[in-house]
Amino acid sequence: xxxxxxxxxxxxxxxxxxxxxxxxxxxxxxxxxxxxxxxxxxxxxxxxxxxxxxxxxxxxxxxxxxxxxxxxxxxxxxxxxxxxxxxxxxxxxxxxxxxxxxxxxxxxxxxxxxxxxxxxxxxxxxxxxxxxxxxxxxxxxxxxxxxxxxxxxxxxxxxxxxxxxxxxxxxxxxxxxxxxxxxxxxxxxxxxxxxxxxxxxxxxxxxxxxxxxxxxxxxxxxxxxxxxxxxxxxxxxxxxxxxxxxxxxxxxxxxxxxxxxxxxxxxxxxxxxxxxxxxxxxxxxxxxxxxxxxxxxxxxxxxxxxxxxxxxxxxxxxxxxxxxxxxxxxxxxxxxxxxxxxxxxxxxxxxxxxxxxxxxxxxxxxxxxxxxxxxxxxxxxxxxxxxxxxxxxxxxxxxxxxxxxxxxxxxxxxxxxxx
Amino acid sequence: xxxxxxxxxxxxxxxxxxxxxxxxxxxxxxxxxxxxxxxxxxxxxxxxxxxxxxxxxxxxxxxxxxxxxxxxxxxxxxxxxxxxxxxxxxxxxxxxxxxxxxxxxxxxxxxxxxxxxxxxxxxxxxxxxxxxxxxxxxxxxxxxxxxxxxxxxxxxxxxxxxxxxxxxxxxxxxxxxxxxxxxxxxxxxxxxxxxxxxxxxxxxxxxxxxxxxxxxxxxxxxxxxxxxxxxxxxxxxxxxxxxxxxxxxxxxxxxxxxxxxxxxxxxxxxxxxxxxxxxxxxxxxxxxxxxxxxxxxxxxxxxxxxxxxxxxxxxxxxxxxxxxxxxxxxxxxxxxxxxxxxxxxx
Numbered sequence: 001x002x003x004x005x006x007x008x009x010x011x012x013x014x015x016x017x018x019x020x021x022x023x024x025x026x027x028x029x030x031x032x033x034x035x036x037x038x039x040x041x042x043x044x045x046x047x048x049x050x051x052x053x054x055x056x057x058x059x060x061x062x063x064x065x066x067x068x069x070x071x072x073x074x075x076x077x078x079x080x081x082x083x084x085x086x087x088x089x090x091x092x093x094x095x096x097x098x099x100x101x102x103x104x105x106x107x108x109x110x111x112x113x114x115x116x117x118x119x120x121x122x123x124x125x126x127x128x129x130x131x132x133x134x135x136x137x138x139x140x141x142x143x144x145x146x147x148x149x150x151x152x153x154x155x156x157x158x159x160x161x162x163x164x165x166x167x168x169x170x171x172x173x174x175x176x177x178x179x180x181x182x183x184x185x186x187x188x189x190x191x192x193x194x195x196x197x198x199x200x201x202x203x204x205x206x207x208x209x210x211x212x213x214x215x216x217x218x219x220x221x222x223x224x225x226x227x228x229x230x231x232x233x234x235x236x237x238x239x240x241x242x243x244x245x246x247x248x249x250x251x252x253x254x255x256x257x258x259x260x261x262x263x264x265x266x267x268x269x270x271x272x273x274x275x276x277x278x279x280x281x282x283x284x285x286x287x288x289x290x291x292x293x294x295x296x297x298x299x300x301x302x303x304x305x306x307x308x309x310x311x312x313x314x315x316x317x318x319x320x321x322x323x324x325x326x327x328x329x330x331x332x333x334x335x336x337x338x339x340x341x342x343x344x345x346x347x348x349x350x351x352x353x354x355x356x357x358x359x360x361x362x363x364x365x366x367x368x369x370x371x372x373x374x375x376x377x378x379x380x381x382x383x384x385x386x387x388x389x390x391x392x393x394x395x396x397x398x399x400x401x402x403x404x405x406x407x408x409x410x411x412x413x414x415x416x417x418x419x
Numbered sequence: 420x421x422x423x424x425x426x427x428x429x430x431x432x433x434x435x436x437x438x439x440x441x442x443x444x445x446x447x448x449x450x451x452x453x454x455x456x457x458x459x460x461x462x463x464x465x466x467x468x469x470x471x472x473x474x475x476x477x478x479x480x481x482x483x484x485x486x487x488x489x490x491x492x493x494x495x496x497x498x499x500x501x502x503x504x505x506x507x508x509x510x511x512x513x514x515x516x517x518x519x520x521x522x523x524x525x526x527x528x529x530x531x532x533x534x535x536x537x538x539x540x541x542x543x544x545x546x547x548x549x550x551x552x553x554x555x556x557x558x559x560x561x562x563x564x565x566x567x568x569x570x571x572x573x574x575x576x577x578x579x580x581x582x583x584x585x586x587x588x589x590x591x592x593x594x595x596x597x598x599x600x601x602x603x604x605x606x607x608x609x610x611x612x613x614x615x616x617x618x619x620x621x622x623x624x625x626x627x628x629x630x631x632x633x634x635x636x637x638x639x640x641x642x643x644x645x646x647x648x649x650x651x652x653x654x655x656x657x658x659x660x661x662x663x664x665x666x667x668x669x670x671x672x673x674x675x676x677x678x679x680x681x682x683x684x685x686x687x688x689x690x691x692x693x694x695x696x697x698x699x700x701x702x703x704x705x706x707x708x709x710x711x712x713x714x715x716x717x718x719x720x721x722x723x724x725x726x727x728x729x730x731x732x733x734x735x736x737x738x739x740x741x742x743x744x745x746x747x748x749x750x751x752x753x754x755x756x757x758x759x760x761x762x763x764x765x
Contacts, residue, residue: 002697035487036435181447182454187438188447250438266745274484275724295724296667298683315431316487 001290001301004028006414009278009291009330010310010318012037013400014385014407016261017086018308020093021411023268029415030302031265032276032293036258038316043220043246044254045111045128046090046101046404048083049075050120050397055351061087061122061401062105072358072390074402077365078409086408087401091123097260099226102126112217114150114247116158120397125244125253127222127231132241133159136215138168140240142206143219144176146184149248150219159217170214174205189221190252193230203237212239220244220252226260276300278311281331288381291330306380306414309333309361309369310407313386319359326359328387331378334371336362336389353392360389367410380417382410427495429488430457436482436492441748442475445764449475452482455499456492463499473499475764477752478626480663480722494671501630509628512550516754517627520619523560523591530560550759557757558592565594569613572601580610581691582647582654584640586661587619600657600688607695607702612652616643620664623754625672637669645677648684657688659720660753666723687720689728696735707738715744718752 005026008019011033023029048061049068058064065080075083084105094101103109103123111119112130121128133139139159143152152171160169177192178184192198206216222244223230234242244253265272275295282290282301290303309331311318319335320327326335337343338355345354361369361383369377384406386393393399430453437443437451449455455472463470473496482492515522526533536542543553565585581604589597601611618640621633644654644665656662666682669675686694695701716727733741750756756765 002693034489036439036485037487038433040435040438041433178447182443182450191444250434255438266743271726273724273726274721276726277489277724293724296670296682297685297723300725 001303002030004030004302004304006030006306006308006411006417007032007291007302007304008308008310008411008414010037010308010312010316010385011035011272012310012312012316012385012403013039013042013257013261014312014403014410015308015310016258016265017090017404017407018310018382018384018411018414019265019270019272020261020268021086021089021408022306022308022415023265023270024412025415026305029270030304031270031272032278032291032302033272033274034277034317038312039258039261040251040254041249042254042399043111043128043251044257044400045119045121045124045246046087046103046400047120047393047397048087048105048122048401050108051395053352053396055395057120058108060106060108070390072362074363074388074391074406075398077363077367077390078405079365082409083401083405086405087123089408090404093264094123094226094257094260097226097264099125099228099256099260102129112155112159112243112245114155114219114245116155116162118162119246122401125256126228127242127244128220128246128253130217130243132215132243133163133217136167136213136241138170138211138214139163139217140170140172140210140214141217142172142174144184144189144221145173146176146179147186147189147219148183149185150245155217155245170210172206172209172216174202185250186219186221186247186252187224187250187255189219190224193221194223194225196229196233199230199233200237203234206234206238206240210238210240214240215243216240217243217245219247222252224252224255224259226256226263278330281307283331283378286376286379288331288378305419306382306417308382308384308407308410308414309387310384310410311387313360316386318385318387321356328361331369331381333361333369333377336360336372349395351395353395357392357394358390360387362389366413367406380414382414384410426490427457427460430486430490430492431488432458433487435485435487436490439481439485441479441481441750442477442764445750446475449764452476452492452496456482456495457490460495460499463502469503470499471503473497473503476500477748477755477761477765479718479748479752481718481748484718484722491671494668497625497630497668497672500628504628504630510550512758513627513629515546515549515551516757517623517629518632519623519754520587520591523587526560527564527591530562534559547759552757552759552762554762555757558588560591561594563594565590565597566613566615568594568598569601572598574601574610575605577608577610579608580612580652582612582614582644582652584617584620584644584654584656584661584665584685585613586656586658587623588658596657600655603688603692604655607692607700611655612647614643614647620658620661622660622664622668625664625668626753626755630672634673637673638675640665641669641675641678641681644681644685648681652684653691654681654685655688655691656685659687659717659723662687663719663723687723687725687728689732690725692732693728696732703735705736708736709738711740711742713744714741715746715749718748 049064
């Protein structure tokens, strides 16, 4: 049996952050992942808390955390102080990697979406910062002719509703230069803009029609790598401000964050094992000794002092919904759900969220799994990410915020476990 | 055919595979694994297979590595290819590149002549006409096959014995790799058995749509391997594609009784040595090796869910510094890069 200090199950944002945090105090950290996780499906922004349970817009991430009253919410379990510590850990990590995220805990940031709506966020790539929309005299929305999934007309319509019609709006459409072959998406254009010469050509085209100082909203296409080279070059050559909109998968902004985290973990000597489908665990006296993967050939067993379960929710396969029950497939932990006939609310987007979204594993203040009576199920297992009970990231806009905070805290605690 | 492999309905269309597909990155002519695999699969009917999107797929398996929903995307492509070639003719290029073992059996006894015959301008012209790349050096046929060399070896006998499945490349092109493995196993007090009954694992046949030929090889190999695994012998492979084929792809593509039991006994050589280490049995009297070496993890290793055992092993060697290339797919994908039309993509 291979022996490690910490094993993280799951390679999404919560899992990778947990591995990075654990590595600070543990030597041998292993990530077991099945598939790549959902970082590149989301947009890579760290939304902490945008709306309260009554649907009211919160004044800012930190103030929002202070106003949070739900005791079952993962943020309440972790505590505002450690949530902030996790977010700063993340923020510093992006800075060290040469791709510093913008935003802060004290002020609310705004992102623009491909529908022209505005979304409150906390930490995000500088290229997504939409604050210039408020100050720029002119807003241009840039679309690429052959690209689906981003319609400048729709974005302008949405922005006019939110920012008013006093501003000057302009739509610019340019050829992607990628007419042949399959449908064009943002990743194709981003790959094109990885080359400085293509960026220069784009800058020249924009300069001809747009006055300096224009805020340009465009799909997430400013390069595939976690750096700001494309953004800086385009800003310098046009004198305009570029704002990447949050769009549909594949989200290039999320892809950059994924590369950044994987590069960081490799530099730190964390082993990431791909295609490792964890199917069960060896548990003795309330302690997890090892987990195992089942492959086409045989079972492989990996032992550690502490484990982090970051397998995601329904989407990631960390929670499985049956007709009557929801289960957690690896440790068979108790899952907290609403009564069966209350899983769904009749309103599609109720202000206090869909009850099924709050389904998950209940934990104690150290993110260890507990049953309905509050008894700790396993002493050296920490839960992180979308499989946690008590929050609806969709309605409250806490997507990735809970992943970062719980991933950091779970990894930190797991790394500190000694034999 | 294994129904678990026909897993198109598990696809939630997240596009992760298309993002990570090295072919889709290299050419926009390829619709990408999501479209070619699970999406197109719903429109395919047996005997009415006319779409050829799968021809771009090199079966590198990065889509399978990426998929969060457990879809065997590449296998869907290989199955579609098989359906297509039930009613369509293969090219000579496909035949040449997939039946390397047949060619090698003819060429090996006259290796020097065969290499010369292949490397002269006239042959180059003919090969180019047939769609085989000649601008890259092709692996030369060894003057003596691995089996011939192996039979000359005098091994120390030990109670611990392993069976070695050499595969075509070691058998006919790079026998030294196999001989080195024997030396390493001997240093670890193991005796190596190499039966002369194994055939090509079938990997180049599957990727070129010769599924029936591949199935014959699979049935033959499993029968031969089972004779050894039934007696408790572990099987060792050095080629990650052979290992993947026998362990996994046989199960995904065919339903051959006893496959799972044989698969459970097949070890990548490096993983086997690591297991010796875990059991405290690895001979770690390594001589120091000065220098920095780049390690490239093959895609067909990454998809096996065992990490990078070679890296762990090499880190035991004193003074040796190992840097992981993290370069992704090499592009060559067995014989894919040797096809004239695929060379720019590779």
